[in-house]
Every structure is written in C-alpha cells, then in structure tokens.
Amino acid sequence: MFQPDLLKGKRILVTGGGTGLGRSMTHRFLELGANVVICGRREDVLKQTVDELAKETGGEIEAVGCDVRIPDAVEAMMDTIWAKRPLDILVNNAAGQILAQTHKLSTRAIDAVLGIVLHGSAYCTVAAGRRWIDAGLRDRVVMSILTVSSLTGAPFTVPSSMAKAGVLAMTKSLAVEWGPKGIRTCAIVPGPFPTEGAWSRLMPKERGGNEELVKTIPLRRVGEHEELANLAAFLVSDGAAYINGDAVVIDGGKMLQSGGGGASTQAMLDWTDEQWEALRPKRK
Numbered sequence: 050m051f052q053p054d055l056l057k058g059k060r061i062l063v064t065g066g067g068t069g070l071g072r073s074m075t076h077r078f079l080e081l082g083a084n085v086v087i088c089g090r091r092e093d094v095l096k097q098t099v100d101e102l103a104k105e106t107g108g109e110i111e112a113v114g115c116d117v118r119i120p121d122a123v124e125a126m127m128d129t130i131w132a133k134r135p136l137d138i139l140v141n142n143a144a145g146q147i148l149a150q151t152h153k154l155s156t157r158a159i160d161a162v163l164g165i166v167l168h169g170s171a172y173c174t175v176a177a178g179r180r181w182i183d184a185g186l187r188d189r190v191v192m193s194i195l196t197v198s199s200l201t202g203a204p205f206t207v208p209s210s211m212a213k214a215g216v217l218a219m220t221k222s223l224a225v226e227w228g229p230k231g232i233r234t235c236a237i238v239p240g241p242f243p244t245e246g247a248w249s250r251l252m253p254k255e256r257g258g259n260e261e262l263v264k265t266i267p268l269r270r271v272g273e274h275e276e277l278a279n280l281a282a283f284l285v286s287d288g289a290a291y292i293n294g295d296a297v298v299i300d301g302g303k304m305l306q307s308g309g310g311g312a313s314t315q316a317m318l319d320w321t322d323e324q325w326e327a328l329r330p331k332r333k
C-alpha cells in the first residue's frame with residue numbers, strides 16, 4: 050500500500066507503544082523504515098514488545114520506561130531520546146479509561162485519567178516542541194490519538210472524553226502557533242478497535258459481546274488494527290505534509306449512525322446502581 054521506505058530516517062516516539070493500538074502503529078512504522086521509541090509504565094511489557102517487534106520487522110526499536118503524568122520523567126525520557134538523535138514525530142497514544150457513573154468517581158479516579166491523557170499529552174508535546182523550536186528543527190509532527198467521545202461527548206466515560214477534547218483543542222491551537230515553525234499537528238479519532246486495554250475496561254460481560262456493539266456501526270464490524278496503523282503512517286509521513294490541525298475519524302461510520310452523544314454507552318443509562326457497583330474494582 051505504501052512505498053516500503055515511506056518513513057525511512059524518521060525517529061518516532063509512540064507513548065503507550067507497548068500494547069494495543071500503540072503496538073500496532075509501532076509495528077507498521079518499523080515496517081516502513083522508521084526508528085521507533087516506545088514508552089509506558091510497565092518495563093517488562095515494553096521489553097517484550099521491543100524483542101517481538103525487532104524480530105518480526107527487523108526494524109530499529111527501543112523502549113524508555115516513563116509515566117507521562119510525571120513532568121520530570123517526561124523531561125528525562127526526552128533527554129535520553131535526544132542524546133541519541135532528536136525525534137521527528139511524537140505520537141500521543143498513552144491513555145487511561147474508566148467506565149463508571151460520573152457522580153460516583155473519586156477525585157483520584159478523575160485525576161488518574163486526566164493525568165495520563167490531558168497532562169501527559171501536554172507534557173510530551175511541549176517537551177518535544179520546545180526542543181525542536183530551540184534547535185530550529187522543522188518538518189516535525191505531533192499526532193494524537195483521540196476518541197469519538199472527544200467530539201460528541203459520551204456518558205460514563207467523562208474524564209476520558211474531557212481529556213481527549215482538551216487534546217483536540219491543543220492540536221488545533223498548536224497547528225496555528227507552531228505551523229510557522231515547521232511543526233504540524235494532527236489527530237486520529239478511532240471508533241472501536243478491540244484491544245485488551247479497552248475491552249477489559251469498556252466491554253464487561255454485563256454489556257453483552259461485540260454483537261450488540263457492531264449493530265451500532267454502519268459497516269457492521271469493529272476496526273482492524275492494520276487499518277488504523279495505515280492511517281497513522283500516512284498522517285505522520287511527508288505525504289500528508291499539508292494536513293495541519295485536523296482530526297481524522299476512522300470508525301466505520303459509527304458516529305454518524307448514532308448521531309453523537311456516545312450511543313454505545315447510552316445503552317447503560319438504564320442500569321441500576323447495583324449493576325454499576327458490580328463493575329467497580331474491589332479494594333485490595
């Protein structure tokens with residue numbers, strides 16, 4: 050589908066690249082010749098992914114352990130990355146999600162999600178952007194992974210929706226502020242793509258399986274990781290050099306069918322408090 054050297058010479062950081070969609074994007078970037086750094090909190094997960102993807106693609110991949118909620122950890126990660134070679138591309142993919150009634154959320158729960166998605170994306174973006182701007186480096190890209198709920202809102206996933214909407218505002222704002230400096234910003238808005246991380250949190254058995262979900266999607270199926278990875282590869286490549294400040298939806302038409310407002314979680318509006326309590330993680 051692409052020239053095999055589409056991303057040759059590009060150094061890319063994928064936050065949360067050890068699992069799920071971040072791993073799948075990393076796989077595709079490596080196949081297309083990029084040099085990829087992945088980060089996350091679980092170093093054993095990162096190491097396994099590095100070993101597997103190096104073997105599968107023969108590409109250059111490395112990992113840095115980092116909790117993106119901690120500003121000093123983000124700065125230290127960027128210093129480690131820059132010591133070898135500056136980044137060309139940042140992909141803000143790390144995220145946290147909680148499915149719960151909003152009025153029952155503790156402040157720690159709210160902060161956990163906002164910290165990863167909103168603050169983490171801002172810390173990583175500013176840390177990379179400052180280094181690019183100070184060094185006069187141009188032709189750089191920041192791409193963030195959002196959710197449909199960042200555009201429409203959605204019940205029961207409020208901290209994530211708020212945080213991703215904030216990252217969209219960052220994407221649009223920096224498109225204008227950093228565009229003249231040769232840094233462009235863009236985003237992907239995915240519909241449902243099965244991953245262990247998302248499904249374990251959003252698709253508890255109480256909700257029924259994927260069968261109910263696909264009825265809400267015009268194409269009557271969930272997304273394939275390869276489809277999202279190909280879109281990501283295009284958007285960060287020089288082929289998309291005139292795309293700045295936009296967010297591309299890849300959801301099989303789900304947002305249009307539902308008319309917005311988080312149709313898949315709306316089905317839970319009639320749940321009882323007991324059903325919600327059953328979902329809540331038990332204190333250890």
Ligand SMILES: CCCCCCCCC/C=C/C(=O)SCCNC(=O)CCNC(=O)[C@H](O)C(C)(C)COP(=O)(O)OP(=O)(O)OC[C@H]1O[C@@H](n2cnc3c(N)ncnc32)[C@H](O)[C@@H]1OP(=O)(O)O
Nearest residue numbers: 144145146147148149155157158161196241246247251313
């Ligand atoms: C729809 C189908 C597809 C339909 C369409 C598909 C749309 C998909 C959109 C997907 C978006 C995604 O981001 S999917 C990505 C999913 N991946 C992830 O979430 C990976 C990372 N997540 C995590 O690490 C955790 O889940 C998270 C809780 C966010 C952070 O973990 P931490 O270890 O930092 O924090 P913890 O100490 O465990 O928890 C912090 C507080 O949050 C509370 N908390 C944790 N889980 C809770 C819960 N379920 N309900 C209430 N409260 C909860 C705890 O009790 C703590 O509060 P106190 O008790 O007060 O201390």
Ligand SMILES: NC(=O)C1=CN([C@@H]2O[C@H](COP(=O)(O)OP(=O)(O)OC[C@H]3O[C@@H](n4cnc5c(N)ncnc54)[C@H](OP(=O)(O)O)[C@@H]3O)[C@@H](O)[C@H]2O)C=CC1
Nearest residue numbers: 065068069070089090091116117143144241242244246247
């Ligand atoms: N799957 C789907 O259907 C959809 C996914 N998305 C978005 O796609 C992206 C990937 O999600 P998905 O692959 O499904 O889920 P995953 O749970 O697999 O991915 C989340 C990744 O983020 C990392 N992460 C979480 N918190 C931190 C932190 N504080 N610091 C550094 N890394 C962190 C996790 O690693 P670790 O725990 O080791 O830190 C994990 O690798 C997210 O932005 C999500 O919101 C959007 C819409 C739909």
